[in-house]
Amino acid sequence: MIPFADKEIDCTSDGHVHTSLCHHATGAMEEYVRSALDRGLREIIFLEHFEAGINYQEATWLTAAEFQLYHKECQRLARKYDGRIRVGAGVEVGLNLRFLSEIKDFLARYEWARVGLSCHFFEHQGLHINMLSRKPENIRRLAAVGHDKVLTRYFNDLFVGLGELEVDVVCHLDAALRYCHDVGYATEHLYLIDEILFRMAQKKVALEINTSGFAVRGEPFPDAAIVDKTRRYGLKFVLGSDAHRPGDVGRCFDRLKSWPRLGLADR
Ligand SMILES: [Zn+2]
Numbered sequence: 001m002i003p004f005a006d007k008e009i010d011c012t013s014d015g016h017v018h019t020s021l022c023h024h025a026t027g028a029m030e031e032y033v034r035s036a037l038d039r040g041l042r043e044i045i046f047l048e049h050f051e052a053g054i055n056y057q058e059a060t061w062l063t064a065a066e067f068q069l070y071h072k073e074c075q076r077l078a079r080k081y082d083g084r085i086r087v088g089a090g091v092e093v094g095l096n097l098r099f100l101s102e103i104k105d106f107l108a109r110y111e112w113a114r115v116g117l118s119c120h121f122f123e124h125q126g127l128h129i130n131m132l133s134r135k136p137e138n139i140r141r142l143a144a145v146g147h148d149k150v151l152t153r154y155f156n157d158l159f160v161g162l163g164e165l166e167v168d169v170v171c172h173l174d175a176a177l178r179y180c181h182d183v184g185y186a187t188e189h190l191y192l193i194d195e196i197l198f199r200m201a202q203k204k205v206a207l208e209i210n211t212s213g214f215a216v217r218g219e220p221f222p223d224a225a226i227v228d229k230t231r232r233y234g235l236k237f238v239l240g241s242d243a244h245r246p247g248d249v250g251r252c253f254d255r256l257k258s259w260p261r262l263g264l265a266d267r
Pocket residue numbers: 018022024049244
């Protein structure tokens with residue numbers, strides 16, 4: 001069964017799915033495709049992690065050789081499931097302003113079904129801290145730096161990165177520090193979010209509604225206030241589950257119907 005399609009947001013496409021190639025997800029790519037078919041989706045876009053210049057204790061992204069494999073397998077699956085579901089190879093580009101030329105070179109190497117921009121890592125004293133991690137060590141180090149400072153740089157970097165890179169969508173905009181305690185946005189952060197949305201509108205970059213947020217805080221990323229702001233800029237929404245296991249493809253898409261901000265319930 002096709003869940004539902006809407007002119008504002010296409011709920012028959014999951015545009016943010018990982019694979020076991022990123023070292024922190026499980027399941028072969030074909031299992032994700034089969035899961036998407038079971039959910040009645042008409043499209044699945046893999047959005048695997050690319051990072052450049054990140055100094056972190058583990059690699060949570062693909063190597064150059066793994067990206068080659070990834071593209072090959074995507075092409076095979078697109079052919080095999082042609083007529084039943086569209087399968088695309090995209091990339092979730094991790095922002096690192098110090099490595100922009102490496103990022104640009106990498107993006108130019110392949111054809112992408114979608115380029116998503118996100119920023120997972122905060123550089124501090126030559127090392128990186130994962131801002132989206134639930135590991136106590138990351139949470140402790142982010143608190144030591146100061147949440148305000150981390151968020152200011154996070155939003156500012158996204159704003160600058162959007163000016164530098166050609167991307168299709170900004171992923172989980174307000175997911176940074178999602179597992180940290182006592183996080184609040186200051187006026188400066190809200191101002192930066194507005195600047196980001198304005199730049200996205202100028203460059204016709206979509207905003208991702210990321211349903212992994214339902215499991216973390218009962219609503220998708222980004223939160224309702226940002227989605228409301230987004231309407232003023234006329235941005236397009238695209239939907240992604242951020243699945244890291246096959247069973248999570250299209251997760252909580254049905255819950256968007258009763259999430260008032262998208263107005264899906266009335267249609
Ligand atoms: Zn991931």
